[in-house]
Amino acid sequence: MKKSKINLYLLEFSINALLRAKAKNISILLIFTLLVALLSSIFFISNSIRYELNSVVDTLPEIIIQKVKGGREYDIEIDRVDDIIAINGVKSVIARVWGYYYFANAGVNFSIIGINQYEEQYKSSLERLTNRVDFDTLEANSSMLVGIGVRDIMKRNYYNRYFNFIKPNGKLKKMTIAGVFRDDILLESNDIILMSQRDAREILGISPSMATDIVVKVANPKEVSTIAEKIKFIYPDTRVVTKDDLKISYRNIFDYKSGLFLALFTISLFTFFMIVYDKSSGLNSQEKQEIGVLRAVGWSIDDILKEKFYEAFIISFISYLLGVILALFYVYILNAPLLRYIFEGYSKLKTPFELPFILDIETLAIIFFLSVPIYIGATIIPAWRASSLDVDEVIR
Amino acid sequence: MILLPEVISILILNSLFFIFATIAFFISIKIAIYWDFNKSTKEQYRLEKESFLVSTIIKYIFILKIPLFLFFIFTLDKISDLITGAMCASGVITATSYGVYLLTIKLLNIYIFGLWLSISYLDIRREDLPYTKIKFELFIVAYIFFIIELILMWLMFSSIDIDKIVSCCGTLFSSSSNSTIGDIIRIKQSTLLTIFYITSLLLFIFYRYRVKYLFAITNILFITISIISLISFFGTYIYELPTHHCPFCFLQKDYYYIGYLIYTLLFIGSFSGLNSGVMEALGEDASKSYRYSLIFNSLYIVLVTLYPTIYYIKNGVWL
Numbered sequence: 188m189k190k191s192k193i194n195l196y197l198l199e200f201s202i203n204a205l206l207r208a209k210a211k212n213i214s215i216l217l218i219f220t221l222l223v224a225l226l227s228s229i230f231f232i233s234n235s236i237r238y239e240l241n242s243v244v245d246t247l248p249e250i251i252i253q254k255v256k257g258g259r260e261y262d263i264e265i266d267r268v269d270d271i272i273a274i275n276g277v278k279s280v281i282a283r284v285w286g287y288y289y290f291a292n293a294g295v296n297f298s299i300i301g302i303n304q305y306e307e308q309y310k311s312s313l314e315r316l317t318n319r320v321d322f323d324t325l326e327a328n329s330s331m332l333v334g335i336g337v338r339d340i341m342k343r344n345y346y347n348r349y350f351n352f353i354k355p356n357g358k359l360k361k362m363t364i365a366g367v368f369r370d371d372i373l374l375e376s377n378d379i380i381l382m383s384q385r386d387a388r389e390i391l392g393i394s395p396s397m398a399t400d401i402v403v404k405v406a407n408p409k410e411v412s413t414i415a416e417k418i419k420f421i422y423p424d425t426r427v428v429t430k431d432d433l434k435i436s437y438r439n440i441f442d443y444k445s446g447l448f449l450a451l452f453t454i455s456l457f458t459f460f461m462i463v464y465d466k467s468s469g470l471n472s473q474e475k476q477e478i479g480v481l482r483a484v485g486w487s488i489d490d491i492l493k494e495k496f497y498e499a500f501i502i503s504f505i506s507y508l509l510g511v512i513l514a515l516f517y518v519y520i521l522n523a524p525l526l527r528y529i530f531e532g533y534s535k536l537k538t539p540f541e542l543p544f545i546l547d548i549e550t551l552a553i554i555f556f557l558s559v560p561i562y563i564g565a566t567i568i569p570a571w572r573a574s575s576l577d578v579d580e581v582i583r
Numbered sequence: 584m585i586l587l588p589e590v591i592s593i594l595i596l597n598s599l600f601f602i603f604a605t606i607a608f609f610i611s612i613k614i615a616i617y618w619d620f621n622k623s624t625k626e627q628y629r630l631e632k633e634s635f636l637v638s639t640i641i642k643y644i645f646i647l648k649i650p651l652f653l654f655f656i657f658t659l660d661k662i663s664d665l666i667t668g669a670m671c672a673s674g675v676i677t678a679t680s681y682g683v684y685l686l687t688i689k690l691l692n693i694y695i696f697g698l699w700l701s702i703s704y705l706d707i708r709r710e711d712l713p714y715t716k717i718k719f720e721l722f723i724v725a726y727i728f729f730i731i732e733l734i735l736m737w738l739m740f741s742s743i744d745i746d747k748i749v750s751c752c753g754t755l756f757s758s759s760s761n762s763t764i765g766d767i768i769r770i771k772q773s774t775l776l777t778i779f780y781i782t783s784l785l786l787f788i789f790y791r792y793r794v795k796y797l798f799a800i801t802n803i804l805f806i807t808i809s810i811i812s813l814i815s816f817f818g819t820y821i822y823e824l825p826t827h828h829c830p831f832c833f834l835q836k837d838y839y840y841i842g843y844l845i846y847t848l849l850f851i852g853s854f855s856g857l858n859s860g861v862m863e864a865l866g867e868d869a870s871k872s873y874r875y876s877l878i879f880n881s882l883y884i885v886l887v888t889l890y891p892t893i894y895y896i897k898n899g900v901w902l
Binding site for chain 2: 230435438439442443445446447449450453456487488489492496549552553556557560561563564567568570571574575
């Protein structure tokens with residue numbers, strides 16, 4: 188008797204046994220591969236989008252302050268900036284003017300961002316932009332820069348050179364499209380319209396003494412939470428959101444979504460378990476005879492179980508590898524048609540972006556734990572049943 | 584309750600284990616009551632067949648339990664990002680009142696399942712299956728422990744509250760903390776180190792002279808003192824920080840996941856050590872267990888000794 192190392196002869200025997208029942212095994216392999224691919228795709232998509240969002244959040248300032256009245260957000264007074272900048276550790280404070288503009292014809296929301304040429308910008312990409320483009324000139328010509336998605340939507344509605352915004356008082360404001368604005372991070376720049384702050388105020392209906400929110404940059408990341416507390420203390424009517432809060436809530440949303448999917452996926456996993464159980468229970472007379480012969484020539488129950496384990500491992504591991512490769516192809520080369528909508532939300536403008544390539548061992552481990560052991564588990568009892576058949580009965 | 588993909592995967596696999604272990608449990612009871620090798624009844628013949636099913640199931644659970652345990656620790660580390668205040672797995676473990684017990688019983692179960700397998704391995708290699716009754720009685724006990732583990736795990740995952748602030752390892756494992764851990768850290772390091780190296784020396788002596796049971800008992804002593812000295816002394820050199828005593832942080836990326844290696848060495852060493860005692864008790868050949876235990880324990884000793892030594896060579900001072 189050999190010791191409990193990997194027995195190469197047994198391995199070869201298992202492969203041959205698998206090949207003998209080709210039709211049955213290939214169908215199982217196919218179903219299993221597809222299941223694994225589906226599962227892996229969900230994880231890959233959620234990881235990539237989370238990564239993308241995290242890199243957006245990384246470019247943001249450390250603290251965002253919103254004014255909240257009765258649980259709803261309101262515009263915040265600009266002069267609060269002076270009090271906040273006096274707090275020790277604060278690097279800079281910027282009052283932002285921005286908002287959403289609903290374009291009813293296409294049923295989409297544009298994000299309008301008002302930019303003041305001679306102020307510090309809250310994001311480095313905007314900083315680079317103000318170095319290139321003069322927003323005062325844009326204001327003088329009442330024109331704007333738009334994201335690629337915005338341009339396409341406008342074009343489709345025959346606004347090739349300009350766009351008519353409807354102001355809160357019902358009057359029209361005509362803005363010329365001066366150019367298209369690109370950013371490295373497509374997810375956020377696609378639905379954006381940039382214009383001078385005064386134009387933005389006019390369209391969004393924000394009075395000159397107010398701003399949408401105030402953002403605070405903090406040089407030392409360890410001081411963020413203390414500074415956030417101090418701001419909350421000075422202005423109890425505000426909601427103070429730190430970068431870490433944002434990251435955690437993004438993470439929760441995505442973990443929740445993939446968790447929910449997984450909970451639903453359990454059902455298909457269970458179904459699959461039953462299919463495999465059923466398929467490996469139904470032995471045809473040839474397979475029965477084979478086991479009978481093996482037992483007759485001296486194999487023990489344990490040897491046959493081991494051989495069955497090799498079979499199950501080979502099939503499930505191949506499916507695992509194929510499934511992961513298939514998912515990589517589907518997500519990163521085909522850009523995950525259909526499935527990505529689970530994570531993206533409904534805004535029509537948010538669609539076209541590439542998913543960044545993220546692959547970590549942790550995800551591969553989850554997929555492994557949910558595929559290979561389940562398959563092997565499903566074959567344990569059928570394999571044992573087959574191996575403990577009575578020899579004389581089978582051979583006869 | 585956290586609906587994290589990792590947590591759900593762990594729960595799914597454990598429910599599968601639960602179903603299988605329960606099947607094995609009922610068969611074990613039958614075998615423990617009716618097993619009689621000298622009978623040649625149909626009943627006995629069936630029990631013999633069923634015993635194979637049970638050992639396959641236990642093998643299956645055990646082989647998956649080890650990577651799943653590592654994955655569990657890894658998941659706790661990940662959850663620590665989500666919970667305010669926690670910086671590594673220790674914060675998550677102490678976030679609920681079940682964590683510490685869960686971790687202990689998880690480890691205990693790995694030892695029990697491992698010992699079961701090594702007895703079973705001996706058993707099926709002998710024609711008269713001498714240990715079958717013992718091993719199935721042992722499994723009945725193991726099953727009860729396993730169920731406790733599952734219940735604790737369920738309780739822990741369902742009672743973790745993301746919004747609650749927990750303690751970070753820096754406060755849990757500090758000499759000012761008012762717990763057993765605080766007392767451990769306050770033990771003088773020189774005393775602790777002396778005990779650690781004397782125990783190591785004892786391991787070598789008992790290995791050389793093959794004193795029955797003493798080697799296994801020294802191993803129990805060794806693993807206890809190893810973990811204490813790891814928290815109190817060696818850990819601080821891994822972090823190169825005299826105040827940081829956490830036994831979980833070095834499982835993280837910042838320390839090149841060295842913790843996984845440390846604990847694996849310690850586990851294999853002490854497991855083989857215990858196994859040698861069991862083998863002796865059964866009157867079997869224990870030389871392999873002796874050898875493995877000594878090799879892996881020595882590797883552990885060398886590894887943890889290297890940290891302070893290298894630190895001293897680099898900086899010329901002790902922490």
